[in-house]
Amino acid sequence: MVNRQSTNRLEVKLTKQYSEQSGFSLDVDLHIAHTGVTALFGPSGSGKTTFLRCVAGLERSPQGTINLNNEIWQSRDFWLPTHQRPIGYVFQEASLFPHLTADENLQFAIKRANKSHAIITYDEVIALMNIEPILSQYPQQLSGGERQRVAIARALLIQPQLLLMDEPLAGLDDVLKQEILPYLEQLCRRCRIPILYVSHSLDEVIRLADYMVVLNKGKVVEQGETQNLLGTLGTSFSKYQDASVLISGTVEKQESQWTLSWMNFGSQHIVFKQGNEQLGDTVRLRVQSKDVSLSLSKHNDSSILNKLSVVVDDMEEDQQDPSMVMVRVLAESTPILARITSLSAHNLKLKKGQSLIAQIKSVAVLS
Numbered sequence: 001m002v003n004r005q006s007t008n009r010l011e012v013k014l015t016k017q018y019s020e021q022s023g024f025s026l027d028v029d030l031h032i033a034h035t036g037v038t039a040l041f042g043p044s045g046s047g048k049t050t051f052l053r054c055v056a057g058l059e060r061s062p063q064g065t066i067n068l069n070n071e072i073w074q075s076r077d078f079w080l081p082t083h084q085r086p087i088g089y090v091f092q093e094a095s096l097f098p099h100l101t102a103d104e105n106l107q108f109a110i111k112r113a114n115k116s117h118a119i120i121t122y123d124e125v126i127a128l129m130n131i132e133p134i135l136s137q138y139p140q141q142l143s144g145g146e147r148q149r150v151a152i153a154r155a156l157l158i159q160p161q162l163l164l165m166d167e168p169l170a171g172l173d174d175v176l177k178q179e180i181l182p183y184l185e186q187l188c189r190r191c192r193i194p195i196l197y198v199s200h201s202l203d204e205v206i207r208l209a210d211y212m213v214v215l216n217k218g219k220v221v222e223q224g225e226t227q228n229l230l231g232t233l234g235t236s237f238s239k240y241q242d243a244s245v246l247i248s249g250t251v252e253k254q255e256s257q258w259t260l261s262w263m264n265f266g267s268q269h270i271v272f273k274q275g276n277e278q279l280g281d282t283v284r285l286r287v288q289s290k291d292v293s294l295s296l297s298k299h300n301d302s303s304i305l306n307k308l309s310v311v312v313d314d315m316e317e318d319q320q321d322p323s324m325v326m327v328r329v330l331a332e333s334t335p336i337l338a339r340i341t342s343l344s345a346h347n348l349k350l351k352k353g354q355s356l357i358a359q360i361k362s363v364a365v366l367s
């Protein structure tokens with residue numbers, strides 16, 4: 001069962017219709033890099049969960065083909081049952097065994113783990129999810145966020161080659177979401193297991209995903225690296241009122257007196273509120289288009305700390321709100337979006353290739 005042509009990626013070709021009456025059909029042909037975090041993003045009912053369940057073998061797509069690296073999971077005449085697919089699955093609700101403690105739940109996974117393909121150790125998982133203090137508790141003694149952290153730990157201890165996560169934060173309130181998001185970020189950044197992450201929250205996807213696949217009505221409408229997609233005009237993302245870009249760089253300076261960090265990218269830098277990052281860390285900052293203003297010259301008499309030298313690359317009128325335009329500027333090769341009024345664009349006589357200063361308030365930069 002070896003297909004020599006496919007390496008290091010997940011190839012999924014699926015068609016699925018639940019019934020004629022439902023009006024929904026999934027029709028996708030995707031090649032996903034078997035590395036990092038790929039988010040399946042899209043509105044409710046777009047087919048994200050159906051896609052994930054097909055990959056897991058929990059749902060059948062009779063004409064479908066699925067293979068991971070050189071291994072066929074499904075073809076016209078072959079079907080690998082779910083329990084033989086090297087996957088971990090995290091659902092919306094943590095589905096822990098209620099009669100077992102957190103640690104007994106983990107031991108259950110360890111017994112079923114793929115021993116020949118160990119990727120992560122028990123100690124690493126416990127540290128990553130910070131669950132040492134709650135290992136002796138039963139699920140009903142844990143908060144929703146703690147239960148979900150144990151459920152993620154259990155999925156990791158299966159030693160999966162692919163981790164499937166279906167809206168793991170959807171069942172949690174906003175406070176618990178904020179509590180668990182940093183753990184997911186750690187998992188996504190540090191863990192060597194590729195992740196398929198389903199969400200309809202743009203915020204979550206921006207924080208976690210390296211790649212994005214956007215589904216609508218069962219079809220793939222956009223896909224690519226998160227950073228590229230967010231920085232491109234004409235996508236569904238540039239039409240969001242809170243359209244953002246991600247800028248990656250290295251922490252070069254920190255001034256604890258002001259609790260600020262400096263992130264260098266190319267020959268420029270962005271100053272932002274200090275968080276947990278350390279000197280030398282690679283960080284990814286989110287800059288919302290509404291927090292970027294454009295100016296013809298550099299002003300040194302304002303409170304704004306970030307003044308980047310940029311060049312106008314593209315512009316898009318807001319179809320919903322004619323008083324606004326989205327301007328894509330490049331800071332060297334890094335795209336930044338600025339949502340400004342059409343009047344300002346007119347007054348500045350903006351045109352492609354024009355040199356400008358992009359101003360970003362430090363307090364508005366999200367790390």
Ligand SMILES: Nc1ncnc2c1ncn2[C@@H]1O[C@H](COP(=O)(O)OP(=O)(O)OP(=O)(O)O)[C@@H](O)[C@H]1O
Pocket residue numbers: 018019022024042043044045046047048049050051200
């Ligand atoms: N077992 C089923 N039988 C019939 N129709 C189904 C079944 N499961 C899902 N559907 C339908 O398939 C479509 C896609 O559902 P799916 O759950 O995959 O979407 P989703 O993008 O994950 O949505 P959400 O974000 O709300 O979870 C929906 O119209 C849904 O009603």
